[in-house]
Every structure is written in C-alpha cells, then in structure tokens.
Amino acid sequence: MPPARRGKRGKKAPMESAGSSIDALPDGVLQHILGFLPAWDAVRTCVLARRWRDLWMFATGLRIIGNDDDDLEGLRESVDHLLLTRGIAPLETCELRFDGIADEFSDGDVIRVNLWFRHAIRCQVRVLLLLLTQQSQHFDLHDLHLVSRHLMELELVGVQHWKLAADDCDSSLVKRIISKSLKRLSITACVFSESFHTHIHSPSLVSLLLDDNWYNTPVLESIPSLVDASIRVVDRSVDSCEDCDSGDCNSCNGIIHDNSNCILLEGLSKAKNLALIAESKTFIFKMDLKWCPTFSKMKTLLLSDYWCVALDLDAITCILKNSPLLEKLTLELCSKGSDHKMEMKGNYIPVQETTAISEHLKIIVVKCDVVDEKVYKVLKLLSTCNIRFSFE
Template sequence: MSPWRRGKRGRKAPIESSDSSIESLPDGVLQHILGFLPARDAVRSCVLARRWLDLWMFATGLRITSNGYEDDMEKLREFVDHLLLLRGIAPLETCELRFTDYVMVDIFSAGCPLRVNLWFRHAVRCQARVLRLVMPSGNWFGLNYMHLVSRHLMQLELSGVAFEENFLILSDCPALEQLEIENCDLTDVNKISSESLKRLSLTNCAFSESFRTRIHAPSLVSLLLDDIWSKTPVLESMPSLVDASIRIGENNVDSCDNCDSGDCSSCHGIIHSNSNSILLEGLSKTTNLALMAESDTFIFRMDLKRCPTFSKLKTLLLSDYWCVALDLDAITCILKNSPLLEKLTIEHFLKGSQLKMEMKGSYIPAQKTDAISEHLKIVVVKCDVVDNKVYRVLKLLSTFNIRKLTSNSIKFLRIPKVLAPRS
C-alpha cells in the first residue's frame, strides 16, 4: 500500500504508520501514562490488547477515589483489595487515596477504617515518593500509624485525618521535603519534626488546648500557617526560611481580655515552655513575611516584648490586627528591627469587604535615622475605606518620612485571605 493518500485539494498526506502509534512506546512510558488515570480506568486498559494485559500492574501511579462508588462502599473495598493483591509491591511514584463526602457514612463504618489504614501502609511499602490521603470533611479519620518510616517518601499530603502522638516525628523519612496538612486533628501531637523538610503547610488544623505543639524544621524554606485552632504551635529556629505566611483566625485561643491593662496572669494563652517566643523568633531569618490576625492576639503581644531582629527580611505584609494593635507599636517595633526591608504592605478591611483603595508611597530620607531601613523603597496601604484606623497608620508612616502617598480607586479586586509562600 502506498504510504501516501490523497488529501484536500489534491495534495498527498502521509498515512500514520503503526510505528508512530501509542503501541510503539516502551512499556515504561505506558506504565507512566497509566499512572495518571484513576485506578479503575487503568485496570480497564487490560482489554486493549494482549500486550496491555499486565501493564496496569506496574503503573507508576495509583489513584484510588470513591467516584463511581458513592452508593456502595463495599464494591470499592472489594475492588481495591483485589487491585493491591494483584499488583503486589511494585514501586510507586505517586499514590492518592481520595474519598468524597458521599461515602462519609460508609467510610467510618465497621471495617472501613482498618481497610483504609491498610491501603495507606501498602503505599508506604511500595516506596511511594508522593503520598496523598484525602478523607471526607466533617469527621476526622483516625490514621492508626504510630510512626512513619520511609526512605523514599518526598511529599506527603493529608486532609481530614487525626494523628497519633508520634506520627509527625519524621526522622525516619530522610527524603521528605514537602508536608501539607489540611483540616486535620493534631490535638495529640506534641511535636512536628523533620531535618529534611523544606515546605510545610498547615491549614485549618486543630491543635491542643492544654499544650503547645513544637515545630522543628531547621531546613524549612517555605512555611504556611493558616487558621490554626486552639493554641498556636511554637516555631523553633528556621535559619533557611525564605517565605512565611501566618494567619491567626477566630478559632485560636491565644487571646487576652486583660492585655490593655497589663494583667495577663489569667490568660489561657500563657506560654508554658522554655521559649520566650512563640512565632517571631522562629520567623526572624525569613526573607518574605506575611502576618495576619483577626483579633487581639496574646502571643503576638508577648513576642513583641522581645522582638527579634529580622536580619534578612525584605518584603513584609501586615494585616488586620497588626494595623491597629498596641497603638501601632507592632508596626513600629518590626520596622525598627528590619534593617534590610525593601517593601512594606499594610492591609485593613472590614470583614467581608473588598479592596477599593490602594495607596503607594516611598521613603524619603530627609535625614538619616536608625528607626527604619534605608533600603525601604515602597510602601503600599490597601483598604476598603479611609477611616480613623487607616488615618492613624498613615500618620505613623509620615513620622518615618514615608511620603508621596498616591491613591488609586480599584473596584472588584479581591485580596486573598492568605499570602501563600512561593513553591
């Protein structure tokens, strides 16, 4: 047969040969492709041809989801059990166990928690480099895994999980670089510890009300703490930190009604540790920092009494409580202790409102002062309305020779709740 066929307008077009089809790809490439499919679809590939009969067993990714099994969790259990039995412990690059709210009732029924724990353990045995476990929202799933051990695990993502006390002491995971924990119960966790960890994200998580969890991650480059419930964890030294974003939400107990009077003896947020600082000392080596709080927060007041020097800080964002706290002493304190600061952003919004005005200014060194960084190039004030609080901020900035504030009216532009660290 001629390798050419008559195309449009009489031109000849090449006929695709079998050598250029998917069948010409090596087994390793096909197994990698199958790893991006849901497990059920990957298994179905076995009917394509004799060559495909066993390829799915060695797929580099395993993605188990409850889609298609919302009405029958028993079928999902049976499918996954047979799947894992047939594929054995063939190595995995990625394993994802994801369950939707539709199976919430069944997933917590008798036998299911044990099954899911076994599937998680199986993924660890298969030397998974990326491991995700996403459970339904509304209830925390008990991950009965006392101590995680893996020389291969590099990325761990967990959602909707309740941890054992020592699970997050990750000294036996020497390759782990990224840990993301969302909507999880850490009330029994005394310490999060990893020498290798570079990126840590804790979002919407509950900590203990009776003690403070300590975070030991000396190699950390990126940190996100967003909407932490109960007691804020203690940050130990992080000399390599580049990006950090901290937002203390309304569910945090580190507040004090007596701070204005100076009597904090009855605070339930009082520090019970050998550390004099909860957050700021651990953040003192970061380059880019965002600090947000929705209420008058006790731990920030305590930290500011011994405010560290932010020796590498170049970009700073202060929002909500920070804009008006301590008669603006918070802003003053940090500015005086940030000798390399180049950009300062201050945000003040009424709850649920949108950005309507943005004012930009610059530092004019009319006379040399040690009270503010000589490297400061730009100051941005974002707000929904220029009220008395914003006016006080602007007046404070003027005392540091920050002038030439120009305003721009901006409509329909939302400011994100959290300034997330760069990946």
C-alpha cells in the same frame, strides 16, 4: 528497468496509528503517564493488551478520589485490593481525596485511611496529599509514625489530633512532625492538640502554609531554607482568648508556651516572603514579639488588620526594625471577609537619621475599606519613617 523514483511530492508512507505510537514508548514513560490518571482509570488500562496488564502497578502516581456516588464499604474494599495488588512499588505522588463523599466516615473507615497513609509512606512517596473537607468531621491520624527520608511535599486538609513518632505508651509521645527531606508543607483546616504544641522539625522546607487550624498553634523549629510562608491563626486556636489579646489573663496563663519561648516567629525568621494573618482575639504574635528575631532574608511582608487593631503600632515598628532587607510591605487593613475598596501606595525616602526601617524598602501598599482613624494612625506612623503615599 528499475522503477522510477518518486518526487518530493510523491505519496508519503502512512502514519502510525495512535495505538502503535504509544506502544513504542518505554515502560517507564507509560508508567509516568498512568500516574496522572485517577487510580481506577489507570487500572482499566490493563485490558488494552498483554503488555499493559501490569503497567498500572508501577505507575508513579496513585490518585484515589472518592465521589459522592461511592459506597464507603465498597470504596474501602476496592482500595485495600488495589494497594495489596500493587505492593510497595515506589511512588512519586499519592493523593487521597475524600471531599466528594457525602456519607460520614465510621471509626473503621478512619482506621483504614490511616493504613493507606502509612502504605504511601512505605512506598517512598515524595508528594503526599490527604484531603477531607466535610464540615462535621476530621480524620484522626492517631499514633502515626511520619518518618521518611523521601517525602518532599506534604499537604493535609481536615486532619485531627496529631500523635506523631509515638512510642509504646502515651506518656512518651514525641509530639513532633519530623522530616529532613520535606520541601513543601501545607496544613489547613486541621485539628491540633488542645493540651500541647506540636513541634514541626523540617529544616529543608522552602514553602510553608498553616491556615485555619484548630487549637494549639504548632511550634516551628529552625527552617534555614524557607522561601515562602503564609500563617493564618484563627479564633478557634487555643492561642486566643475572649478576655484578652495578650495571653496574660488567668484563663490562658500557663498554657501558652508549653516550655517554648517563640512559637512561630523564630522558625519563620529565615523566610524571604512572609504573610502573617490573625484574628483579633489571637495573642500568639504578641507573645512572640517579646522575643522578636531578626528576619535576615525577608524581602516581602504582608500583615493583616490584626497588627493594627488587636496589637498596637509598636508591633509593626518591631517587625520593620528587625527586617534589614525588606523591599515590599503590604498592610491589609480591611474588615474581616471584605474585599478592599481603596489602595494606597507609598515610597520610602531614605534620610540619614532614619534607622527604623530597611534602606531597601521600595514599595509600601496599604489596602483598606475607608480611611478611618485606624488607617490614619498607620499612615502617621509610616510618615515618621519618611514614607509618603498616593491614593488609587
């Protein structure tokens, strides 16, 4: 007699253990998962089973993170061994983070980091991060050939002195960051050259962040695909002067342009969302406004206090006249380092006689600490463009 069939409420088959479930995944999926782990944790998985012995070598991510407990000499030897063992298997992401290390880097350590950076490029990495946030020190990417058809996103924090795409002798340095495939570029707290402007040629960029960098502001070449850009030029830039805000005095005349006319604005002219922030002694934007381009795609614009203090109201007018599709304008008229206490929102009332600003402009926001003479002048200017405000 055949055994009776179990009903729907009969005993279910036991579920697979967690180990057998993950072992059922293809190697490619496991290598992708391992790519999200810190490098040392990924390596430790080699003891799980024979199948796992070499999986970490082909992980799609490599995340080397220095901690405050790390001995620099030991860290250098460990990373060298790690990279030698894994070879040049392709990488999606590589992170080199050393912001948690208390000890300062020696010249030998810096040279070693350069080799690790080059190794990532050889692995056809698509997203590359190099981070150092020690106040007293910067990495020196000396004589680095940053040429890659695979790199899509690059973030550098605390990097010093760029001599890119170098030939055999110093006199023939190209002084450029060149990548036709790069999509996102973030350079913060880095040190550029004091003697020349580094050129950035990356026509495929969709996102650009330049913030809190030292010495010469880089020259941006044409970026037709740019969507989001945020530029902050600080007083540690060469493009600032204690004697003037225009770059016309004897101490700064002749070193500004480096045979270039527009340093930043021409390269930013295709951005859809743009933030321009500067400190009061920075003259780079005023110089650029002499060759102010048309921002043919820009829909949102943020301008800092500098545009109304160090410059004059003509600077705002110039930008508005050259932004035919602008929909939202934000003016941050707050003192340095403060959080605004007052916010005013304005509406544009188009009339036939007004041609100074975009007919698409819908939202105007002014952020400030208090309505003082400076803010009053800005409001008066905007009122001539048929913009009316309400207080919040």
